[in-house]
Amino acid sequence: MPSKAALSALSSAQAVTSGVSQTRVEDGRRIIILASVGFAAVVLIQILFDGGLLTWGFENWRPVLYAYLMWGIALGFGLVMSRGGAGHRALFVLPAVLFTVAMVIFPTFFGLYIAFTDWNLSSFEGRRFSGFKNLYALFSDPYYWNALQNMVFYVLMVLPQYVIAFGLALLLNAEIRARKFFRVAFLLPFMLSPVAVSWMIGKSLMEYRFGPISNLARLLGWDSPAFFTSPWIAKVSIALMDAWVWIPFMMVMLLAGLQALPKELSEAAKVDGASKWQSFWQITFPLMLPVSVTAIVLRIIFQLKLADIVINVTSGGPGGATDTVSSFIFREYRDRSNVGYGTMLAEFYLIVIIIFILVLLHWISRWMRKIN
């Protein structure tokens, strides 16, 4: 990108003219080194104190957090002093990078360590290294594999949601009155918290005795509308609630895509005498493919985190039929306090979905190249 290079060049040229003197460079480096030494010292003291090798230290690890913050600030100062314009530019991304590294990289690796320990919060023994025991347990845990299978079902449910969302987007894109009202009404489910939705729909509207949806189902001839007692019906009920919340998300993206399409194309098709059906499949749909793919991929990524509704409506039941991986692990943590094993399940799941997403993206990009 030439403009980007030009900007970089301009701001570094400025740094040269403003003159980063040699002493400033030295001072900047000194600040960084000093701060790093200070930070390392605080960490070391705390580690030694924690291990019982030092008699004095801090009450908890909070000072290490402050030390990290100070180190980050000093690093910023030092970079500006020693690098001039480049330092200024680095300052834009530095806070986000330091924040994310501290909040993600460290916990993920720490999680890997926990995953290989035998650690139950409710037992007295505390943390013990247990090697691959958790991993073996994982492979022979039928409930975990069941939850993974359910995830396949939930991810596949994204496709019907996509079809409905596309239909709604087409409706909203038609020439209609009160479009603003319909747009807001259709968007509202997305705004509501899944926990509230769990109660509103799962626990009251679908309630067996008095829920309006159950009454409607009785009226339509289903004698005992129990939405959460038989495995497949429960699974579909959860998927329906999830669809209710998430269809607006895809609908909004697809509607924006439809509105960005050039108007002349569909008019030209009309002049050529193509029916609405033909012009949709031959013009609109192919042009909408990139937006569709983005919407579906994002939706799948969010779907893989599905948990709140399941936790609050069925707690995974009946017999694990509606369990998602996240809700299963949630119960492992909260009800069984099984920290080591739960973390192993989570890390394994992370690896599975990273592979899945990478394969999916690779497959999509190959497919898109083939049809273009």
Place this chain on the structure above:
Amino acid sequence: MGRTGARTGGISARYFSSRIVIYGLLILWAIICLFPIYWTFTTSFKVAVNVTQGHLIPWVDFTPDWRGWRSIGLSPDTIGETSTPREEFLKRFENSIIASLCAAALAVVIGSCAAYGLSRFNYKFGPMRNKDISFFFLSQLILPPVVLAMPFLVLYKELALLDTRIGLILIYTLTVLPIVIWIMRDQFDTIPTELEQAALVDGCSAWSAFLRIILPIALPGMVAAFILSVILCWNEYFFAALLTSTSAKTLPVMVASQTGSQGINWWSMAALSTAAILPLIVIGIFLERYIVKGLTAGSVK
């Protein structure tokens, strides 16, 4: 003559039938979207007999009653008195507001800076180029909350951040940061670089060009990112359920903890749910434009 008349008649009949189908579908879906909200809102004014007999329309088949709102101390006759449920509710409400607003603000500030940098300059951190840094941020989106949950529980315990608002704010910032960066990078990419080039030639520093020239233009994008972040944080349940217990508990956790215990006591649950979703409905109605802008960033070129 008669023939053309018949033809236009045919076309208009087809036109009207298609209109009927379109509006029928639109109204059907609007009912599907709005009925649960309507149901929750009206149920908060019902008493047991209205619930069991499935009464739906206020004043027609049931008389509204303040019972649900009285149970959380927010009905007109209890609002002046001291009420423990109300204090509890207000505390959770305050926690939710503070956690979501602060997390969204923090994410927008550091996310916008990062997005601007990535959209304008060429970085080289070791082997990482712009593309890799962007990917690094966006890849956080894939990370499911369960992976971070336990390490954070342990980490927060050591840092004495368990059950504090600061702890929640930090983790919420982390969860919305990739979305903010995604939206803001898209926003900055649409602003021509000539604007800052002129400023840089005039002797502005990169930061003052960013703050004085670009930020005001990018404000709509920042508002969109902020609102979307607030919604996501407000609704977050997973981390709040695991990392808070008494003092920093948020509204979704409170709602969830009540669902099992109430039995057929639907009116108070309905009142609680209504109070929890009301702010979002207001945001949805008045700021829909920004939410749509946030959701569609980057997907439509």
